Amino acid sequence: MRKILNSSISRRAMLGGTAAAIGALSMPSILRAQDRSLKVGVYGGYFKDSFDKNIFPDFTAATGIAVESIAEPTGEAWLVQLEQAARAGVAPADVSMMSQVAMLKGQSTELWAPIDTSRIKNYDDLLPQFVNKYPDGRVAGIGAVAWYITLVSNTDAYPEAPESWAALWDPANADKLGLLALVSNSFLLEVTAKTYLGGTDALDTEEGLNKAFEKLAEVKPNVRLWYRDEAQFEQALKSGEIPMGQYYHDVTGLAAADGHPVRSTFPKEGGIQDSGCWALSRASDKVEEAHVFIDYMSQPEIQATLSRKVGTAPTLKRDVLDLTAEEFASVSSDIDPIIPRYDLYQTKSDWLNQKWTELIVG
Amino acid sequence: MRRETPQRLTDYAPIAFPAIMLTVFFVIPFGTMISVSFFQRQQGGFYTPAFVFSNYERFLSLFFANVLGFSLMLAVLVAICCVVLGVPFTYLLTRLTRRAQIIWMVVLLSVLSLSEVIIGFAWSTLFSRTAGITNLLVVLGLMEKAVALSPGFPAVLTAMVYQALPYTILVLYPALIRLDPTLTEAARTLGASPLRAFFTVVVPALRTTIMATLIMVFIFALGSYLLPQILGRPQHWTLSVLITDQAIYQSNMPFAAAMAVFLVLVTLAMVALTLFAGRKREAAT
Numbered sequence: 165m166r167k168i169l170n171s172s173i174s175r176r177a178m179l180g181g182t183a184a185a186i187g188a189l190s191m192p193s194i195l196r197a198q199d200r201s202l203k204v205g206v207y208g209g210y211f212k213d214s215f216d217k218n219i220f221p222d223f224t225a226a227t228g229i230a231v232e233s234i235a236e237p238t239g240e241a242w243l244v245q246l247e248q249a250a251r252a253g254v255a256p257a258d259v260s261m262m263s264q265v266a267m268l269k270g271q272s273t274e275l276w277a278p279i280d281t282s283r284i285k286n287y288d289d290l291l292p293q294f295v296n297k298y299p300d301g302r303v304a305g306i307g308a309v310a311w312y313i314t315l316v317s318n319t320d321a322y323p324e325a326p327e328s329w330a331a332l333w334d335p336a337n338a339d340k341l342g343l344l345a346l347v348s349n350s351f352l353l354e355v356t357a358k359t360y361l362g363g364t365d366a367l368d369t370e371e372g373l374n375k376a377f378e379k380l381a382e383v384k385p386n387v388r389l390w391y392r393d394e395a396q397f398e399q400a401l402k403s404g405e406i407p408m409g410q411y412y413h414d415v416t417g418l419a420a421a422d423g424h425p426v427r428s429t430f431p432k433e434g435g436i437q438d439s440g441c442w443a444l445s446r447a448s449d450k451v452e453e454a455h456v457f458i459d460y461m462s463q464p465e466i467q468a469t470l471s472r473k474v475g476t477a478p479t480l481k482r483d484v485l486d487l488t489a490e491e492f493a494s495v496s497s498d499i500d501p502i503i504p505r506y507d508l509y510q511t512k513s514d515w516l517n518q519k520w521t522e523l524i525v526g
Numbered sequence: 527m528r529r530e531t532p533q534r535l536t537d538y539a540p541i542a543f544p545a546i547m548l549t550v551f552f553v554i555p556f557g558t559m560i561s562v563s564f565f566q567r568q569q570g571g572f573y574t575p576a577f578v579f580s581n582y583e584r585f586l587s588l589f590f591a592n593v594l595g596f597s598l599m600l601a602v603l604v605a606i607c608c609v610v611l612g613v614p615f616t617y618l619l620t621r622l623t624r625r626a627q628i629i630w631m632v633v634l635l636s637v638l639s640l641s642e643v644i645i646g647f648a649w650s651t652l653f654s655r656t657a658g659i660t661n662l663l664v665v666l667g668l669m670e671k672a673v674a675l676s677p678g679f680p681a682v683l684t685a686m687v688y689q690a691l692p693y694t695i696l697v698l699y700p701a702l703i704r705l706d707p708t709l710t711e712a713a714r715t716l717g718a719s720p721l722r723a724f725f726t727v728v729v730p731a732l733r734t735t736i737m738a739t740l741i742m743v744f745i746f747a748l749g750s751y752l753l754p755q756i757l758g759r760p761q762h763w764t765l766s767v768l769i770t771d772q773a774i775y776q777s778n779m780p781f782a783a784a785m786a787v788f789l790v791l792v793t794l795a796m797v798a799l800t801l802f803a804g805r806k807r808e809a810a811t
Contacts, residue, residue: 345760346775389677390760396650403656405674514569517776521768522589525760 201230202453205242205260207440208235211309211474218473223460229453236260247275250447258448259457261308261440264506265348267296270443271304277444278302283455286462286480293503294479296441305441306458307479309470312413312435312496313344313351319425321407329359329431331408337386342397342409345390347520348513350410351436351504356380358433358502367505373512377519390524401426410436414475417494430497437477437501471495556790563783573780581784590765590785594792597748597764600682604747605740607687612694613702613736617728619695620702631699634692642689646756649685650676653757681757686750690743697742701735737804741797748793765789 204220206212212235220231234257236242243266249256262270270276281287281303287295294307315326321340332341332355344350356376357366366372388406391397398415400406402424413435416428442461444454460466464485467478471487477496478485485492508516532538566576619630640648652658653676663669675681709731713723729736751766765785773782 346771348775392755396647396756400654403654405654405656511569513776514567514778517771517778518584521771525593525763525768526589 200228200453201232202259202450202457203232203234203255203257204457205234205236205257207261208237211261214474218469219461219466223457227456227460229456231457242266243269243275246270246445247273250275250445253447255445255448257445258450259442259444259454262305262443263440264296264438264504265509267305267441267443268506268510271298275443275446276304277446277448277451277454278304279306279444279458280455284459284462286459286464286484289464289480289484290462291479291481293437293501294439294441296443305443306462308440308442308461309474309476310437310439310479310496311476312430312437312501313410314413314416314428314435315431316401316409316411316416316426316428318401318404318407319427321404325427325429326408327429327432329355329433331431332383332386334386337408339386339388340406340408341383341387342389342391342400342406342411343383343387344410345392345524347516348509351438351502352380352383352410353377353508353516354502354504355410355433355436364502364505367508373508373516373519377523381523384524387524414495418475430499432499434499434501435497437503439477439479559783560787562779563787565780565783567778567780573778581780582788584781585784585788590768593763593765593768594789596762597766597789598792598796600686600754600762600764601744601747603683604686604690605743607683608690608694608743609736609740611687612691612698612739613729613732614724616695616698616702617724620699620705634695637688637692642750642752645685645689646753649681649688649753650756653681676757677759677762679758679762682754682762685753685757686747689750689753690746693746694739694743697739698732698735701732705731734804737800741800745793745797748789 204215206215212233216233220233224230236257242260243262245256246260247270267276276298278298284290284306290307294310295303296305296307298304315329315331317326331337332343343352347353353367353373353376354364356379357364357372360379361367361372361375367376389397389400389409394412394415397406397409397411398419401409401411401416402419404425411428413428413430416426419426420428442458444451444458448454462479464480467480468485468487468491470476471478471485471494472491475495478487478492482492482496482498562573563581564577564579565573565581566578567573567581619627622630653674655672655674658672658675660669660672660675664672705728709727710723713727714720718726748764749766751764751770754762754764755767766789769782769785769789772778772785
C-alpha cells in the first residue's frame, strides 16, 4: 500500500488526476445531469482501487451522491494544485485525502474549509489524533485512513518476539537491521524520544533534537540497510538476510499469513501511527455533500469495513467498533501509538534533513 | 570529396534538426535547472523565483565535498575497470570468427535490455548470505559458511562495472575491428611475444579510443543513483542519490538543481582536463 506513498507513481497519477479534473470542469453539462455529486481525491494506486471497489458504490447507494474519485499523488504536488486552483476559485477535488504535513501547510493559507462537527454523528468517538484543528480550534480535517509502522522480525532468527524499540540499540543486533532511509518517513527521532527521552515532547527544543540525534547515532552500527524501496527490505526480511527492522504492520501481517517466517510486534512504547485526513477545499461549493461524505466515512461500520477490506487502522475508539480481537490486531493495537511530530517536518524540515543525512552518511 | 563552406542559409538546413533537438531536449531543460538553482527555497512550502546564492552556499561544505569526492572516485574507478576488462576482451573478440562474434554481441546487447532496478536486485540476491554465490563456494568446500557480500563498496563497484561494460565494448569494438592486423604481425615477426605486442602496439594505437571510452563510462557512471542505494551503505551513496532525495522527498528543487549544476560543471571540468592533458602529451611526442 505504501508504494503509493513513495511517490514513484505519483507523477502519472497526478497527470491522470489533472486530466480527469480538467475534463470534468470543461464539461459542466455532465455535472449538471448528475443531481448530487462529489469529487473525492484519493491516493492513487492501491487506496483508490480499494475505495472504488469497496466503499464508494455503497456510499452512492446509501446517499444518492455520485462519487467521482480522482487519483492524487501523495507528497505535496496535490497540495500545490489545490492551492493554486483555490486561488482561481476552482476545486479539482472537493474532498481530498491529505497527509498530515500537507494539512499543516494548507492551514497556513486557509485552504481547508472548516468542518461543522455537529454534522458528523460519530465526532465524539473519533480518536483525538484524527481531528486536525486550526490553531483557533476550527476543524480543518477528519481522519481518513491510518496505518502503523512497527518493529518487525524474522521468526527463524528471533524465536522470541522483541518487546521494545530498544532492541534497535541492542549491540547483539549488530549489522542486522533494516530501517527507512529518510527522516520524514522513518520517524525514528520520535521513536528515540519516546523510548529514551520520555516522550516526543522532548523534541520541542533544538537541544532535545540534538540529544535524540546523538542517541540515534548509536543505532548506526546495527543497521545493515537504510531502505527507500520497500520491496528490498521485505524480501530481505522474509529470507532472514536482514532479520529485524521497521516496517508496515499490515503488509507484514499479510506476509506472515502467506507463511513467511515474519512477525510484526507493537513494542511497549507503541507502534508509529501515520495517517491521512479528509479535507474540504475552500473553493468547493459542495459543502453539503462533503459533510455527508465525511459523516458516512466516520461511521463505525464503514471504519470496520475499511479495516477488513483495505487494511487500515480505524479512526474511531475501539469500543464503538464491531471488529473481533483478531481483526483489530491485524490493523491496530491498544498500546498508545507514537504519533509523528508533523509540525517539525514543516518548520524545521531542511535542518532535520541535513542533520539526518550527515548522521547516516557521515 | 571537397568540402565547401556553407554559402547560403539553406546550406545550414541539414543541421537544423539536430540543433532543434539539442535546444528542446538539452539547452532548455538545462537552462531551467540553472535558473531554478538560484530560486529561493520556502521551507515548509515550495520555492519562489528569486536570485539567491543560498542553495550553492549550502552545498559548499565538507560533507558535500566528501560525497562529491566519493562520487567522482567511484566513477573513475568504474571507468578504469571497464577499460581494463573491455580492451583485452574486445581485442580477443575481434579475432574470433564472424559467427562467434555475432553470438557474443547478442549476449552483450541483451544485458543492455536489463533495467538498473533488475541489475541491482539480481546482484543483491547473488551477494546475499541466504541465496548468494558464497553458498556455491561452501558446497565446493572453498568456504566454511556463507557470508553476505552486500551491502558494501565491492558490491556497488561490481554491479556498476557490469552495467557499463556492454557500452564499453560497443564503443571499443569498431576501433578494434578496424585495427590493421599487419601491425601486430610485424611486431610478432620482430620477436615480440603476443602479450608484448598487445601492450606495445595495440594499446598505444588505440590511445584516443581508450581515452574517449574512459570519459564516456565516467560520465555514465556518475549519473548512477539506484545501484549505490540498493547495494551500498549510506557512505557509498553518490551525489545523485542526495539530489534525488532533495528533489523527490524534500521537494527542495532549488537545492537539488544547485547540486546538479555543480555536478555537471565538475564533470565538464574533468573531461576538459583529460582532453587537455591528452593533447599536451600528443604535442610532446
